Amino acid sequence: MKQTDAAPTVAAIRKAATRISGQVMRTGCELSETLSDITGATIYLKFENHQFTAAFKERGALNRLLLLDEAQRNAGVIAMSAGNHAQAVAYHAERLGISATIVMPRHTPTVKVQNTRRHGAAVVLEGETVAEAGDIAQKLAGERGLTFVHPYDDPAVIAGQGTIGLEFLEDVPALDTLVVPIGGGGLIAGIATAARAVKPDIDIVGVQSERFPAVHQALAGEPIHCGRATIADGIAVKRPGLLTLPIIRRLVDEVLLVSEHSLEQAILYLLEIEKTVVEGAGAAGLAAVLLHPQRFRGRRVGLILCGGNIDLLPLSSVIQRGLIRTSRISRIRVGIPDVPGALAHLTTLLARLNANVIQIAHQRAFTDLSLRAAEVEVTIETLGVEHKRDVLTALEAEGYDTVTADAEPHPEERYPPGA
Incomplete structure (x- = not known):
């Protein structure tokens, strides 16, 4: 086939669906009751991270x-x-x-x-x-x-990605909103072309990392400035497609930006709630719903989990940071008398409060406490914000000096989810 610059039609997307049938997975579309409860929207997930190579590409x-x-x-x-x-x-x-x-x-x-x-x-x-x-x-x-073979600025590639839109609306015809990650724009260009043909009034929302907002800036007529590191490396594209940008401009209702914080939160929610691993780009749709709840509340929203290829080290960091942000892991510092048995008394109290000690250290030099006191830093596992507050209250009631702790989590980060 000779490549042209013509935008693909829904007919081309339907032909692509027939052509690739049986060679790629028709991925599942599932309702997430817990994410729906958290967000106030009815959330359906399409698991493109279940493809053999773990991505829609x-x-x-x-x-x-x-x-x-x-x-x-x-x-x-x-x-x-x-x-x-x-x-x-x-x-x-x-x-x-x-x-x-x-x-x-x-x-x-x-x-x-x-x-x-x-x-x-x-x-x-x-x-x-x-x-x-x-x-x-x-x-x-x-x-x-x-x-x-261009990753996004090719009509045949865009047509292939558009098959996701056909499948989603075939499986969940009641959808009124699709939220789609944007890098170079091939995924949303294909999905928007298919979805508009099947359901012309559907709301199509694109999502970009606020650190790589190339399409968002291009649509606003602004100079493109990108480049800081992002966990959503799969959509970290500095140059919007020459073919995809006009399609996005014509068919997409809005492009939202999401923060690194919201991307990490979305990765953790999908792992913990849906038991599915996604990369930063794959979490972008959920991040947008979490960050802009009023935009989606009460709507039937389809999210594409577009990829699951994330290295274990950053995934581990996301998990650890998420546990800290939801107060399930906390670090507290207390002053204790510098006498034998004082440390044992502190750890016994923590055990009685069902706070599991992960790590403990104490020192005398780098502190403003009395010379007759030592500072103890304890990393503990708790059940969440309320449990952490109970531990701090009990420590203060026991007379422990200069009780300090990590900051409270952001109000949107609730644990258990939906609490």
Whole structure:
């Protein structure tokens, strides 16, 4: 197929759905009663993180590969990606017997690099951003006669991603709102094209990290300024698509920005409540609903969990920070008499209060307490905000000196969820 700059139609998306059927998963669409209770909206989740490569990108990549002619297949393909598109192209190219080269930014998460290589692709780590990697990939494509498979600015790729919109509305026709993450715009361009054709009055909302608001800024006619690190690396795109931006401008109602804090909270909620692992980009839709509750309250909202490829270290950090923010792990400092048995008395009291001690340290030098006192810092596990307050109240009632603790959690971070 010769690539054109024409925006895909719903007919092209329906053909893509037929073409890729049986080669990618038709992912589930499930009602989340707990998230609905927390947000005040009726929340449906589409689990694209359950695809074989753990992201929606398989749909567009496969559709593009299936449209290659014989000469293009024999020559091979090249792509640039921060990870999910890379894995999708690598996996399906290997299945179809097509050689693939992937250019990835130098700081791409390790799990995405390893998975791409495992699927048989040659990986080139060059460039600081996806845009720089794309320039390198285009150059190599020309030098080696390879077909460039763009992650979002390709009508066949957009059509493949649009199959998500068809499936979601087939499975949950009552949806009145779709909330879709935006990086370069391929996902929302495809979904919006499909959804508007099926249900013209549906509300379509895009979501970007406030640290990479390229499409949001472009729609507002502002200069594009991006670049700070974000946990939503899958949508950390500095250059909106030339093909996707006009589609977004025409079909999308609004683009919201979300904070790092809300992205972390959404990752933790999905892990704890839905028992599903998502990356930062995959949590962006829920983050938007949590951060802008009035915008969605009372509506039937579809969220696309677009990817689940997150390294274990950042996932571990999200979990730890989330436990701290919801006061399930707290650090308190108290002054105790500098006499034998005082530390044992403190830990006995904490045990009686059902506060589990995780870590404890005490010192005498770096404090303003009396010379006859020591400062003890205790990290404890509690059941949440109320339990933590009970512990502090009991310590003060026992006469402990200079009781201090971590700050209270943000009011929106409730534990148990929905409390």
